Amino acid sequence: MCHTEPLFAVRDADFYNLRFASTRVMTIPEFEEIVEQNDQTEARREHLERLGELVGNVYPNKFARSSISGSEDTISRLIAFEPVVAAGAKMAAIKASLKEGERPPAEAKDELNERLRSLGTVRIAGRLTTPSRGNFVHLTDGIGKFQIYCDKKGGFGLVRNDGADTLDPENGWTAWKLIDHGDFVGVEGYLFVTNTGEVSLHVEKLQFLAKAMVPMPDKMHGIADPEIRQRQRYADLIASSLQVKSEPPASAGGPDLTTREVFEIRAKVISSLRRCLEDHGYIEVETPMLTPKATGAAAKPFVTHHNALDITLYARIAPELYLKRLVVGGFEKVYELNRNFRNEGISYKHNPEFTMLEFYCAYMDVNGMMDFCEQMMQEAIQKATGALKISYEGNEINFTEFRRSSMKEAVIENYPDRWNFFHSDFAAFLDDPLQANKVNLYTYRVYIKELESGFDPTSLNTAEAKENYERFAETIWESVDELVKIPTQSPGSALAEIFEMVAESVLVQPTFIIDYPKSISPLSKASPQNPQIAERFELFINGMEVANGFSELNDPKEQYDRFVDQMSERERGDEEAMVLDEDYVRALSYGMPPAAGIGIGIDRLVMLLTNKHSIRDVILFPHLRPERKAAEEEPSS
């Protein structure tokens, strides 16, 4: 058989059926290019060959674990199994009564061993956490470690992987020496306790289960390179299960969580939030990820194309408007816990896809929602970490009570004195920071920029100097960074901007910021007391926005007007102004009960609870630039 064209010369365009794809020919890399070859992998390959001669199939299909612990004996279950714990504790007590270097008395050990042996034959499986050179090694299931003992003198059998599990009584030790750090084995034997008090498994039968072809990470340091930790999360997880935990210095305030522990806490937080919502009668729903309109939040979307329908679709930036359609439809309490996508910057607190919990409750207002949010988060934090006070980057964060403060109060409270020389009537300035008299927000932005680069405001100690400065600010306005010049359309967004400049970063303890300007809250209901204020809050912890909620606007005509305002902002150049969703307006016209809703950023919450500085440390596979070898060229467009 002869191919006139190379077998693997698939064109990307055909492969993906994308008319705009490049026509670059795909090249298939060699196995050796993907899995680096060196002296270490060569040794492992040789071991694997020799093992193959001893056991037959080196990648057998299964290993049946025993169930002495009541169900399948995973290593974690076995460690926590009561008789194992009791034997360990007994031995520890005996050891404590001994002098340094003294061995425990044989009778006491024998009695414990007899009891352990009476538990019966144990079969466990796992990955070797150390090289097999010694006769004591630990197996890990990714969480816990259990010690096994291979007795060279006494010998042990080798199970051949021939489908019938034939026992080779001779070659246990020979095979043992061919097993490498990181390989998977299954062992059968009985439990005993060592002189040092560790309950271990005495191996009677050894079965080879799978090979690690590449060397394991450093057992003391794990993987230090954050790039490898994130790109090859599997290696990072292995490293954290193999790593020898050393005692942290007392000053460090406890050990760092392993990668595995971080994601276990994440899972606990999520399951606790789900349980709490379900206990309160909420129902989980799934709304579209691919949407014809990117709306429900202010953000730039990812754009894609559906070939069959020949339409543009957007990865959703928020499920909000779909969830409220469901409230219209009669779901009084709904939630969705899933991914949102935003085509914006990547930073320590931003990933292009992030997990958001959104939920809506009919007949509730913003105050009820804050109460419920506080209670639910306290429950989740208590379950995940065992306490309501946590230590984050050196700050103690206390979740026992969440503060509430209006945006304006937060600005006044945190306003640095040295920023304040402009304003004889500061409160009036905050009511309308765009006012033309005295100083406007643009002058103000220049001033803040100046302060950041070391400008001393005390030099402006006379009225004349201030006026000169204001003129100066106007002249240098022309030369400042484009970003500084982004026009602000309303007093409300100006206040929000000042809030972000002066207050956001200092809100370390959990604080609900309330009384948001209506103009920047196009989906919120206005306050009955003040039509300029929305019944909206955001929750800040450690200077990070963690949640955003409000009394939902349910008047279809007003919602339409707010969308129209947003669209005119968009026309003026604000790319993030919200897009009009006609069907949503139609949905509201069927009648939506009064309701409150909230979105909670799960990744950020998990960052706080795991003391991680970067969102990438709490996302299993965060987005990174694709790997590219130096020799590879840019695909032609």
Next chain:
RNA sequence: GGUCCGAUAGCUCAGUCGGUAGAGCAAGUGGCUUUUAACCACUGGGUCGCAGGUUCGAGUCCUGCUCGGAUCACCA
């Protein structure tokens, strides 16, 4: 995108003034076998991120690039 920092053995890291490339772990061989980061002896292992430049000579100095981290701006 701006600024600063980093890339050396499979892993974690040293490398002084520009002068033969180092350690621990891991690996190989032999020994030991109730150890706890096991131990003892010996051995192998390097395109110093990539490409240029300066120099008699570059891991080290200079320029550009790639990748990553921190930080600032947009953003949750």
